[in-house]
Amino acid sequence: MKITRRSALGGLALGLAVVSLPGIAFAAEEVTLNVLYNLPGFTKFHQPLAETFMKNHPNIKINFLAPAPGYNEGQQQVLRSAVTGNLPDVYFSGYNLTAELVNTLAPRNQITDLKPYIDAEGGQAFLDRNFSPKLAALGRVNGIQYGLPVNASSPIMYINADLVKKAGGDPDSMPKTFPELIELAKKIHALDPKVSGMGYDINGWPDDWLWQAAIYQQGGKLVDETTKKVAFDNEIGLNALKLFRQFVTDGGQNLLDWDQSRQQFGAGLTGFIFSTPAHVQTIEGLVGERFPLKTTTFPLDNPQNGGVPTGGNSAVILTQDKARQDAAWEYVKFVTGPEAQNVIVRITGYLPTNKLATGSDYLEPYYAAHPNVKTASLQADRSLPWAGYPGGDSVRIWRTQRDIIGAVMRGEVTPEAGLKQIVDQTNALMH
Secondary structure: OOOOHHHHHHHHHHHHOOOOOOOOOOOOOOEEEEEEOEOHHHHHHHHHHHHHHHHHOOOEEEEEOOOEOOHHHHHHHHHHHHHHOOOOOEEEEEHHHHHHHHHHHHHHOOOOOOHHHHHHOOOHHHHHHHOOHHHHHHHEEOOEEOEEEEEEEOOEEEEEHHHHHHOOOOOOOOOOOHHHHHHHHHHHHHHOOOOEEEEOOHHHOOOOHHHHHHHHOOOOOOEOOOOOOEOOOOHHHHHHHHHHHHHHHOOOOOOOOHHHHHHHHHOOOEEEEEEOHHHHHHHHHHHOOOOOEEEEOOOOOOOOOOOEEEEEEEEEEOOOOHHHHHHHHHHHHHHOOHHHHHHHHHHHOOOOOOHHHHOOOOOHHHHHHOHHHHHHHHHHHHEEEOOOOOOOOHHHHHHHHHHHHHHHHHOOOOHHHHHHHHHHHHHHHHO
C-alpha cells in the first residue's frame, strides 16, 4: 500500500483524536514556534504531523521556516542565525553535525539541555521506554541530552533473489561478512560477464556514509578523541580499501553513481547492492515484477564490536524563552513519539526511532505486509553516530577522500598508498 500524505494525515488524526498527551504545563496563551528542518522532501511528513499536533495543542502554532536544502546548509544557516540572535525555536539537526552545533551554541547559552524536561517525564525510565540506548545517544553530546532522534537511516542490502539462487546462494540467508559476500558476488559475475556481482557505490556517494559504514562494521572509529586525528590509520582503514578494490576485481562491480547503480540493479544486472532504506519504494518500482526483491541487514566483519552509521536528525530546542521551551518540548516529544514515528516510517522507509512504534498498534501490521521496509528496524541496536570531523570541514574532507577511494577502486592507486593519502589529507583538513 502506498502511503499518501492524505492517508497518512487521516490515519494519524484518527489515531490521535482521543489521545491526550500529558506533559509539562505551560501558559494557555498562544505560542508560535518557528521550526527549521532540512531537506524539502521531508515536508511530506513534517506538514501533516504539524497539523495533527496543532489540533491536539490548539494553543501552540507551528510555523515552518523554508527548509534548508541539506544538513550542511541547515547547519550554516543556524550558525549564522546564532550570531544575529535570530535562531529558530526548534531545529532538526543532522547527527553528524550535532556535536559541532552544540559546541558552538552551548557556551553562548543558545541550545537547551533537555534533562529537566526528561526528568519531568520520568527521567531515564522515559528514555528507556521510548528509545534504545544507541538511538538515544544520537542526540547526546558531551554527556548531555540535547536532542531526541526523529529520523534514522542505516545502510541495508538489496538482493536480486534470482541471481543469488543461480549462483548457489540463499537469498533468505545471505552471508554476514564482506569476504563471504565477495565470494558470492564472484559467482554471480561468473554466470554472466554483463552482470555485476555487487554494487557498493562509495565512489559516487554524496557523503561519507558508506565510508564510515566500512570502518564501523569492523569495530573501528573515525576520529581518535585524544589526538583529534583519524582513527583508521591502521589495518581497519587498509582493509576497507582492499575490500573496495575487491568489489571491482572479484565482485565485478561497475563504478557508477548511486542513481545509475539503482537503475542497473532494477534491470536485473546486479546481484546485490547497498543503499539507504529510504530507497525501498524507489527500488521496488524499478524492479517491478522482473525478479523477487529482498533486503537484509548490513554485514559486520566484527559482530561483537561492529555497527552501522546512522544518518538522520534529532530535534533540538534552541529558544531560551521558558514558555516557548515548554511548548517546544511538547512538539519534540510528539514528533519522536510512536504515533508520529508510525507515519514517518510509512512515508520514508527509515527505521523508527521510538521502539514503541514497532508495536501492534503502529508498524507491526505494516511490516508484515512490507518486509523489505522492516529490515531497517532490525539495525536499531547496531546504530552508531554518523560522525563529523573536528574543524567543521567534513564536506570538503569527504570529497577529497572519495577521489582517492575511486582511484583505488579503479586500480590507479594501491590500497596502501591510498590509505596514506586519505590519512595525510584528512588530518591536514581537520586543522
